[in-house]
Amino acid sequence: MDNTQINPISLEFFLVFVLITLGVTYWAARRSRSSSEFYTGGGNMSALGNGLAIAGDFMSAAALLGVSAMITQVGFDGMLYGIGFVSGWPIVLALVAERLRRLGRFTFADALSTRVSERPIRIFSALSSLIVIAFYLIAQMVGAGQLVQLLFGLNYNVAIVFVGGLMVCYVIFGGMLATSWVQIIKAVLLLCGTALVAGLTLARFHFSLGELLGTAVAIHPHHAAILAPSALSRDPVSGLSLGIALMFGTSGLPHILMRFFTVPDVKTARVSIFYACLFNGVFFLMVFIIGFGAIGLVMPNPAFHTVSGALRGGANMVTMHLAYAVGGSALMGFISAIAFATILAVVAGLTLSGASTISHDLYACLVGSKSEKHELAVMRAATLVIGGAAIALGIIFRNQNVAYMVGLALSIAASANFPVLLLALRWDGITTAGALYGGIIGLVSAFGLTLLGPSVWVKTLNHPAAVFPWDPPAIFTVPLTFVAIIAISLYTKQK
């Protein structure tokens, strides 16, 4: 029962997904002519569609495979990630969404530049956005390469080029409309697939959550300790800091903020955030069942382990093994194809956001576009450049531990973008100097302290001890940025 061999059902499901999404891209390409259609899909998406697309941005392969694997390994600590991701939606809804939607046009820099001087703030927000997108993209590309290699037996480099080529195709030809529909299709498939695995897993325990958790406690080497948040009590500062990064990072992610402009009005934007919160909440509840269910059904089964006792294909394959255990190779094939589709959809959204930053924020608004056609040409060129860079970085970082990169992206989003955006939208006293220098302080401190922290300094650069002991640094850098923006604004205003 070696279920890490190439699964023909995975390939079939995946090819069907690729064909359907390429069809959607062709349809979207015929409807996307103006810059507005390319950046926002024409601004006519429904609340449900946009909610699914926004939720899809957070239901990544890392969330499905990584969080379930973390729950299987350490238990309850994995749940904190899911809860943290969902807690970001009420914050973005109450603090950012309405005013951003009323002030902005295509990107969040549009809203910022109505409050402070356009040139410096667009340069800062473009730089910050591109850094956040780059870290997110590298993590997704490396994950994609490893996953495709494992599931379909493709060579790593070929897999990376294949993923990069498809994402460039979606964005260049279909813009936001194609990218959103790819995200919607994937989100529906992912929710259905996750519900199927969670439901079949619960069925094995007579639909009793108590029995499922009781079995997990009996089997896991840490027994009842897996039901308590061990990492939080071991390192409370890092635990709370992670909570801050997850809760406020969402409000500073450029590819999420961009989606508020794809709907016709503020009311629809609000309802779409509610849908995103609902779908993400339900998704993570199912991931918890999958993670704890895998302890009961995968952990004790020697067929899923190598001779040395390690899980076949690595710890992140636990969801695939569980799918095989409860639904055979057909369900495993379906889930594998969904996992890959998930990565494709997320990287397409990131690429679109990065290309929009370059063509709209930097080129059209700062250099000055000759025409709309010219701006779209720049956007397509930027997509090609970002796609090429993503492929190159995916290959360069192949053997690196990139797990910290999503955390780093969220830390920078929470520490640099969120404070600048929040104060620009809600505080009359902000000045250009305050927004710019405060934002730079947030960006540099989040980046620098992550570099000196345990994830990079010890686990990636192999130093014996971290210079900065907490990871992520958001608990320090988010307040620091707020204080810096307010202090510099007050000082420059007085002057």
Add this chain to the structure above:
Amino acid sequence: MLDYPRESKQAPQKAGKGPDIILVSSVSVAYYGFLFAGILVPAMLASPAVLGIPWSFLLGASLLIFLIVSTGIYVLVSNAQDGHHDG
């Protein structure tokens, strides 16, 4: 290059600030309360609450449901206020 705030006014907000404050404060209290419970009384969270389900799972799932429901109520209230202003 660096100047004083531009003349443009703050973004208009039709919905009142009350729902914003209630949502952010209630979500923060619930979320960080949950994290502090994990720091201060982890053993209690691991103990069974009902039908063999531990407090940790029960509170975690309840928190997720609270986040969804509070977001839904906020949207209903804010959109109703918007409609009132539009009307």
